[in-house]
Every structure is written in C-alpha cells, then in structure tokens.
Amino acid sequence: MSSSATVPEEARLLGEEVDVFRWRVDQFRELGFSDADACELAASEADLGQARYLLGVGCPPRLALQILS
Numbered sequence: 925m926s927s928s929a930t931v932p933e934e935a936r937l938l939g940e941e942v943d944v945f946r947w948r949v950d951q952f953r954e955l956g957f958s959d960a961d962a963c964e965l966a967a968s969e970a971d972l973g974q975a976r977y978l979l980g981v982g983c984p985p986r987l988a989l990q991i992l993s
Contacts, residue, residue, distance in 0.1 A: 948972065961983050965992060 948966035949959075955975055957965060965975065972990040978988040 955979050957989065961985070961989050965989070968993065 945966050951972055952965045952970075952975065953959065954961035956979065958976075975988060975992055978991060979985065983991070987990045
C-alpha cells in the first residue's frame with residue numbers, strides 16, 4: 925500500500941475534525957457564550973451537555989465558562 929493512499933483518508937479525517945469544531949462553536953454560541961469563549965470551549969474538552977445543564981439551571985455564562993474550562 926502506497927503512502928498516497930492514506931492522504932485522502934487523512935484529509936477526510938481533518939475535514940471531519942474541522943466540521944466538529946465548527947459545530948461545537950455554533951452550539952456554544954447558541955447557549956449564549958461570546959464568539960471567543962465559544963471557540964475556546966469548542967477547542968477544549970469541555971462537555972457540551974454539562975454546559976447546557978449549567979446554563980439551564982441559571983448558572984451565569986462567565987461562571988459556566990470557569991467551571992467548564
């Protein structure tokens with residue numbers, strides 16, 4: 925198997941990672957985080973479900989950001 929056969933697979937995986945990152949940014953924005961905070965959270969291992977829960981029970985976004993980071 926030549927190394928050129930793995931390039932499309934690697935490119936596809938990179939594309940999927942970018943798609944997931946963008947989706948996570950959008951999800952965090954929809955929850956009310958600023959663009960910068962949404963990008964920071966999306967790039968981290970922050971749990972989107974936990975973010976939804978925290979904000980859903982009235983946690984201020986600033987405090988939620990500290991908890992999630």
